Amino acid sequence: MRIKILIRLKSQILEPQGKVIEQSLNNLGFNEFNNIRQGKLIELDLPDNLNKEEKDQKIDSACKKLLVNDIIEEYEVL
Amino acid sequence: MSFKSAVITFPGSNCDRDALCYLQDLTKGVVYNIWHEETSLPQVDLVILPGGFSFGDYLRSGAMASKSKIINDVIKHANDDRYLLGICNGFQILTEIGLLKGALIQNKNLKFLGKNCFIKKKFKNNFNLSIKEDQVLQIPVAHNEGNFYCDNETLKSLKNNEQIAFEYCKGEFSNCEENINGSIEAIAGITNKKKNILGMMPHPERAYSDFHPSQDGRLIIESLIT
Numbered sequence: 001m002r003i004k005i006l007i008r009l010k011s012q013i014l015e016p017q018g019k020v021i022e023q024s025l026n027n028l029g030f031n032e033f034n035n036i037r038q039g040k041l042i043e044l045d046l047p048d049n050l051n052k053e054e055k056d057q058k059i060d061s062a063c064k065k066l067l068v069n070d071i072i073e074e075y076e077v078l
Numbered sequence: 079m080s081f082k083s084a085v086i087t088f089p090g091s092n093c094d095r096d097a098l099c100y101l102q103d104l105t106k107g108v109v110y111n112i113w114h115e116e117t118s119l120p121q122v123d124l125v126i127l128p129g130g131f132s133f134g135d136y137l138r139s140g141a142m143a144s145k146s147k148i149i150n151d152v153i154k155h156a157n158d159d160r161y162l163l164g165i166c167n168g169f170q171i172l173t174e175i176g177l178l179k180g181a182l183i184q185n186k187n188l189k190f191l192g193k194n195c196f197i198k199k200k201f202k203n204n205f206n207l208s209i210k211e212d213q214v215l216q217i218p219v220a221h222n223e224g225n226f227y228c229d230n231e232t233l234k235s236l237k238n239n240e241q242i243a244f245e246y247c248k249g250e251f252s253n254c255e256e257n258i259n260g261s262i263e264a265i266a267g268i269t270n271k272k273k274n275i276l277g278m279m280p281h282p283e284r285a286y287s288d289f290h291p292s293q294d295g296r297l298i299i300e301s302l303i304t
Contacts, residue, residue, distance in 0.1 A: 009183070013227060014260070016188045066145065069138055069174065071181045072227060 001048050003059060004078040005067065008039030013072055041078075042067060080107035081303050083124040086152065088114045088143045093129035093165065093283060100283035101126065104299040114146040124161040124302060125152060127168030129220065129281055139182065139223045140170030149175060161302060162275040163205070166221055169267070169277030178268055178277045179236060180228035185221070186260025192220040194291065195258050196249030197266045197280055201240035203273040207301040214249055215294035217280035219258065224279040226261035226268075236268060243267040243276055 009015045018037040025033045046055055059077055068075045083101045087094040094111065101109045101124075110120050114132075119125065133142035143149075156162045156177060164172040172178040185191060196214050199206040209215065228236065236242055244267035248256050257264040259279070267278030282295030 013183065014186065016184055016186060020188060066141065067137070069141070069181055071173075071229075072183055 001046055001050075001055075003044050003046055003055075005042045005044075005059065005063065005075055006039060006078055007042065007063075007068055007073050007075045008037060009072055010074055081105040081124070082108045082110075082120070082122040083126065084110040084112050084119060084122045085126045085128055086112050086114060086148055087128070088130070088132035088146060088171075090132045090134055091128050091130035091167070093167075093281065096281075096283040097126045097128040097165065100286055100295070100299070104286060104296060105303055112148060114143065114148050116148050117151065119148065119151040119155055122155070122160070124163060125155055126283075127152070127162070127164040127171050128283075129166030129168060132167055132171065135167075135223075138170075138174065140167060140172075140174040143167075143171045144174035153177065156270075156275050159272065159274050161204070163298075164275075164277040165281055165283065166219075166224070166279055169279055170223065172275065172277040177275050178270060179232050179241075180226055180268070182221075182223045182279070183225045183227050184223050185225050185258075190220075190222045191224065191258055193218065193258075194249075195219050195280060196247050197244045198247045200242040200245050203240075203243055203269050203276070205269070205273075205276045205298055205301055206243055208297045208304065209301065214247060215285075215297065216249060216292040217282055217285045217295055219280050220284075221259070221279055224259045224261070226265040226279075228262060233262060236265075239271050241269045241271065241273070243269050244278055244280070 015037045022036040085094050085097045170182045199209045246264040246266050269276050282298045285292040285295035
């Protein structure tokens with residue numbers, strides 16, 4: 001099964017790239033685009049025979065050990 | 079007893095050679111260069127995690143290096159109360175390992191900063207003993223993710239335990255802002271609680287020799303060996 005993990009900076013942390021993207025979009029006339037924040041998406045394959053509990057446990061463990069720094073980031077599995 | 083030290087090299091480290099020369103010239107003792115895939119460190123007084131772009135800064139700066147094979151022994155070294163210094167990418171690696179609190183996020187102005195900057199010591203520890211109160215040091219920075227962040231509770235404990243080693247400040251000349259990268263409370267370097275581990279964004283190994291614009295970086299090693 002294909003897994004998608006969305007990782008983003010916590011809302012209280014300044015995300016300057018989003019601000020610059022927002023400025024550029026506004027300059028192009030997309031004036032209604034506000035509060036832009038950029039994150040990252042990690043896609044991976046896990047074996048189909050894992051049950052939900054095993055799958056969640058593996059993803060959580062990988063996020064805690066490497067994929068996510070929980071001081072600054074949060075994640076959700078899409 | 080001569081002072082022994084070691085520098086760890088990761089793929090993408092680019093200040094390891096500078097750090098080796100810095101230690102050789104200033105400590106006059108044995109300096110080992112250790113590849114990250116090694117599993118054991120020699121018994122040394124100080125280990126430096128050098129600057130650079132370990133593993134291309136993939137995922138997050140320092141994230142991959144923090145899982146390298148040598149890191150278990152680096153942690154053991156620090157747990158034995160011996161000195162550990164992370165410079166720039168080395169500081170990022172120390173926060174990713176969890177040996178130091180907080181995290182280093184992208185500079186507030188989105189620019190890679192490669193310039194001289196000024197720092198002064200905040201709280202006393204063994205790494206800054208030779209530096210006087212209010213003495214302003216000129217030491218270069220070269221980073222994209224040097225903006226120190228931690229939550230309020232962590233900041234409070236860093237202050238209460240006097241773990242803030244250096245903060246950015248204004249110098250005698252400069253086009254430098256007082257807080258160059260947006261770090262909380264202009265923090266440039268912190269220690270662990272026991273104060274045997276220091277992480278700092280400025281590069282003291284680029285400010286020690288006669289051919290460098292400043293020799294203020296010497297004071298860190300001098301603090302440790304005197």
